[in-house]
Amino acid sequence: MANDPLPTKFLPAERATDEEVRRQHREIAALPLVHGFLDAMPNIVLMLNDHRQIVYANKAALDALGVGLDALLGKRTGEALHCVHAHEESDCGTSEFCTACGAANAVACALRGKPESLECRIQGEAPNQDLDLRIWATPFRHEGLSFTVFAAADISHEKRRRVLERIFFHDVLNTAGGVRTLAELMAESSPAEFLNLTKLLNRCSERLIDEILSQRDLAAAESGDFRLHLTGGSLQAFLETVVGLCAAHETAKERKIVLAPGVPADSIVTDQSLLMRVVGNMIKNALEAEPVGGVIGVGAEKIEGGRFAIWVRNPAVMPRKVQLQIFQRSFSTKGEGRGLGTYSIKLLTERFLGGKASFASQEGAGTEFRVTIPGSISAP
Known part of the structure; x- marks a missing residue:
C-alpha cells in the first residue's frame, strides 16, 4: 500500500516534501x-x-560543515554530519x-515536548570525520507547527584528552597487576620455576x-608532536610475548590463553609498544568475558597486500545493545573510567x-576482535 509506513527500527522514516521544507524554511527565516x-x-x-x-542552519553550522544552506535543507542531522549509519535501513534515525x-x-x-541534552559520538564516513558532540534539543512551536532547535558543541578534544588519560591508568594498572602476580608466584615457586618467572618479571617491568x-607519546599526539617508535621483529615472537x-x-x-599454530614468523615494522597495548587489551577483554575455566584463542595470519590480521576469540557472545556501541569512546559496560579497552584498540590501530x-x-x-595492520609502516 502507498500509505504503509516506511520500515524503521527506531524513529519514523517519513519525510516532508521538498516544497514543504522550503516553505518551512521561509517561515523560520522570516521570524x-x-x-x-x-x-x-558560536x-x-x-x-x-x-x-x-x-x-x-546558522552561520556556524554552514562554516563547520563547509556547505551552503541549499545543501542542508531537507537533510537529517546524521546526513549533514556524515554519520556512517545515516543511510542504513530507510534513513537517518531508523x-x-x-x-x-x-x-x-x-x-x-x-x-x-521535552528539552534534552545528551552526549553523542558520531562515527564518520571517513576516519577524520568522527565527532564527539554535546547535543541540546529544545522544542519550538510556530504557527501550530512543531520544530526542534538542535544545537551541537564539539567536545572531541576534551573527550579525547580525558579518554587517553583513562586508557593510560587502565593499561598501567593491568601491567602492574601482572608484576604483582608474578612476584607472588615467585615467592612460592621452585628453583626451576624461579628463573623463568624472573625473566617474565623483567619483561613485565619493562x-x-x-x-x-607510551602515555607521554599519546599526550604529545594531542599537541601534534607525536612520533612513532618503529622497530622490526618477528610477529610470532611478538605474540608469544604478549600471551x-x-x-x-x-x-x-x-x-587459559591458547596461541593458535601457524602464526607467521615474518618480521613486521611497527610501533611495538602501541601494538602490544592493542593486542593486550584484546586478550584482556576476552578473558574478562569468560567464566572460570574459560579458554580464549589468539592467532594471526598473513593476508593480501602484505598485511597481517591478528585475532582474539572467545566463546561468549556480547548482548546486541553492547555491540551497537563497541569502539565508542564514551561507552563502557563497566562503569566510569573502566571498559576503555575496545576504544583504545580502535584509536591506536x-x-x-x-x-x-x-x-x-x-x-x-x-x-572475535580482529586488527589488520601493514607489514611495515613508516614514520610520518
Missing part, C-alpha cells in the same frame, strides 16, 4: 531576530521540522544503531616503563598503526 540571534551563536544550531529534517545515538534520542525527546613512555604477559595477569587466573579494527559476535561462533 524577527532569527538571523541575528542564531548567527551570533556553536552549530539547526532548526528541524517534525520529520527531523533541517529547515534552517537503524538499530540509532537507538543508542545521543542526537537521535535528544531530538526524539524534543519532539515529545612493559610497565613502556606504558608510561605470556597476559597469562601472568590476574584476569587470566583459572582461564587506526590513528597510529595504519590498520583497521573490527569485531563480530554471534551465537554459535562466539566473539
Whole structure:
C-alpha cells in the first residue's frame, strides 16, 4: 500500500516534501531576530521540522560543515554530519544503531515536548570525520507547527584528552597487576620455576616503563608532536610475548590463553609498544568475558597486500545493545573510567598503526576482535 509506513527500527522514516521544507524554511527565516540571534551563536544550531529534517542552519553550522544552506535543507542531522549509519535501513534515525545515538534520542525527546541534552559520538564516513558532540534539543512551536532547535558543541578534544588519560591508568594498572602476580608466584615457586618467572618479571617491568613512555607519546599526539617508535621483529615472537604477559595477569587466573599454530614468523615494522597495548587489551577483554575455566584463542595470519590480521576469540557472545556501541569512546559496560579497552584498540590501530579494527559476535561462533595492520609502516 502507498500509505504503509516506511520500515524503521527506531524513529519514523517519513519525510516532508521538498516544497514543504522550503516553505518551512521561509517561515523560520522570516521570524524577527532569527538571523541575528542564531548567527551570533558560536556553536552549530539547526532548526528541524517534525520529520527531523533541517529547515534552517546558522552561520556556524554552514562554516563547520563547509556547505551552503541549499545543501542542508531537507537533510537529517546524521546526513549533514556524515554519520556512517545515516543511510542504513530507510534513513537517518531508523537503524538499530540509532537507538543508542545521543542526537537521535535528544531530538526524539524534543519532539515529545521535552528539552534534552545528551552526549553523542558520531562515527564518520571517513576516519577524520568522527565527532564527539554535546547535543541540546529544545522544542519550538510556530504557527501550530512543531520544530526542534538542535544545537551541537564539539567536545572531541576534551573527550579525547580525558579518554587517553583513562586508557593510560587502565593499561598501567593491568601491567602492574601482572608484576604483582608474578612476584607472588615467585615467592612460592621452585628453583626451576624461579628463573623463568624472573625473566617474565623483567619483561613485565619493562612493559610497565613502556606504558608510561607510551602515555607521554599519546599526550604529545594531542599537541601534534607525536612520533612513532618503529622497530622490526618477528610477529610470532611478538605474540608469544604478549600471551605470556597476559597469562601472568590476574584476569587470566583459572582461564587459559591458547596461541593458535601457524602464526607467521615474518618480521613486521611497527610501533611495538602501541601494538602490544592493542593486542593486550584484546586478550584482556576476552578473558574478562569468560567464566572460570574459560579458554580464549589468539592467532594471526598473513593476508593480501602484505598485511597481517591478528585475532582474539572467545566463546561468549556480547548482548546486541553492547555491540551497537563497541569502539565508542564514551561507552563502557563497566562503569566510569573502566571498559576503555575496545576504544583504545580502535584509536591506536587506526590513528597510529595504519590498520583497521573490527569485531563480530554471534551465537554459535562466539566473539572475535580482529586488527589488520601493514607489514611495515613508516614514520610520518
